[in-house]
Amino acid sequence: MSTVNDGRPDKSMSELKLEDLGWTAYIQQCGESADALLHKHAESFPARVVIAHGGTYVVLSEHGRERALLKGTLKRAVRMGSSGKPIVGDWVCAVSPSHSGAVVIEDILPRVTKFSRSQSGEHRSEQIVAANIDAVFILTSMNEEFNLRRLERYATQAKVCGVPAVLVLTKSDVVSARNEKKYRNEVEKAIEGVPVHTTSAVTGKGIRELLRYFDVYKTICLLGSSGVGKSSLVNQMLGDERQQVCDIRDDGKGRHTTSHREMLMLPGGGLIIDNPGMREIQLWDAQGEAIDDTFDDIIKLAKQCRFRDCRHLNEPDCAVKEAIASGKLQEERLIAWHRLYDRE
Template identity: 45%
Template sequence: MDEHVLEKLGWGSPFQEAWRSRASEGEEPARIGADYGVEYVLYSARGDMRATIPGRLRMAIRKGQSVRPVVGDWVSFEPRSQEGTTVIQAVLPRRTQLARKAAGRADEEQVVAANVDVVFLVSALTRDLNPRRLERYLAVAGDSGAQPVLVLTKADLCEDVVAARERIAALAPDVPLHTVSSVTGEGLDALWQYIGGNRTVALIGSSGVGKSTLINRLVGSARMEVGAVREDDKGRHTTTHRELFVLPQGGLVIDTPGMRELGLMENEEGLRTAFTDIEELSGGCRFSDCRHQKEPGCAVREALQSGQLAPERLENYRKLVQEATRSPHEPQKRRGR
């Protein structure tokens, strides 16, 4: 087993240990590079290959005894002597997972990518700069276990980058923030600190903010056709057939149609990551279940009065809490351009 090739695919200690503890004879590890539903692309020390899920694993998935493999997952497979399709034997425990609500099934989440180390929360420094949306992205990242990094694109189109930066930094004081331009190249170097060490990066951001362009800049060759999206039979836009990209300088980038549709995950953990300042302040409220409205001894409203907390921030927090506690009844919004 060529550990060096595997390392470039993001193989590391937690997976190695999981591997040793199961270590079935004749099996080898591989990472899911693309998920076509019925068929997968595996990256392994033997190169890339196609794979399917055998009936036994399919049954285990149906019974909830195994997760369904997604892009970024480490799996074990049994190499066959001849070229062609192989089968996935098992899915290794995940370190992180990015998920969204399954369409039409409010209680179920759908994992769209696994073992993501860093999530770039991408917004354009133009009209797209929407604090509320950013906070939703922070909530999704907070649920995943991956490290969030705010990336503000199209700096070349923004007249007052400093002001925009400050506005966004105030929304998430603890999250690193970078302004970049894929046109001038400004700020791109700083992103490598998150990708180095063979880490896996995923991008969340609305359509047109420049995710594909940014990925192309990072990948270093036009492996994705920017703007040349096609629609598949479900009316979704798909931009590529490979969904996990191994960067020549090291590091990996995940980009899947599912990633692009990521919505808000509705649970408390996500809220905490997005609003650490308000969560911390509420520790000082007299009542532990304080809703920061008319309750006496509310530390959050005190901070508001003293100017320590921006009113818009509390307003956004309330909206997000409302959204998270409301039973989802709206149909999924169709993605348009």
């Protein structure tokens, strides 16, 4: 099991610049609101949250990597259940080390993007997975863990959040070239308009292509179930066995190896956020348009239905049901479409 870094300064980061952390692009998107908050806290400097695990916070700034504490008002808000707590990827106003030797987070700067999901429980609530990201890599492995319906949900939620998605099919070293092509074709057919890459952390296949997405200090968040190879992919990109990995179980399902979210700097520039596995992804704040974009094939067929409000259940002259009967559309696609709409 991986352990939380204690936040001690990394001397190799002594020449770290804010640009390396994505500050230039962030401030261009955020505008004057971030500057106003920094001026409000006169003694503060911008820092980026790289670990937010329980009560443990670690930030990166021009001062390097340091452990951080929440200001009293922020801490009280978090204890009262406020959603305004720092998230990995956040830019914050930090002040110089206190008597504890840790910097203090005074405020959270505005988020320009975020990836969220619905948190299960008695009352639905938003769980922000990562903030200020430029894209998400949605991973699934080409083995028993492969789940097309789950990929559809991830892609739909990325669309809802306004964050570009890239689909990454991992572990190409354990399948034949023929099966690899089959997996890829199946994904490209189901989720149109989203880039698809096949990779292997063992052979290094596809890694160079993925690294191109990190151009100009971009931040990308990894998403996927346990055991699909997120940490192995991170290690390949870092060129180091930084993240702990673990073999999948005998039933093909993954084991949790990443115990907390962490943002890491890549040697060639850019930042990557590794996440614990998420087997379920419940949509948050999803609108019909985002769902329709993921199921464009069904929407196109629906225009040929006899009734404009056809639900594609038992209505006569339903073009969607006819496509299923003729084999042009998989019934599982329609079932997945119904599930997404019925949950919203």
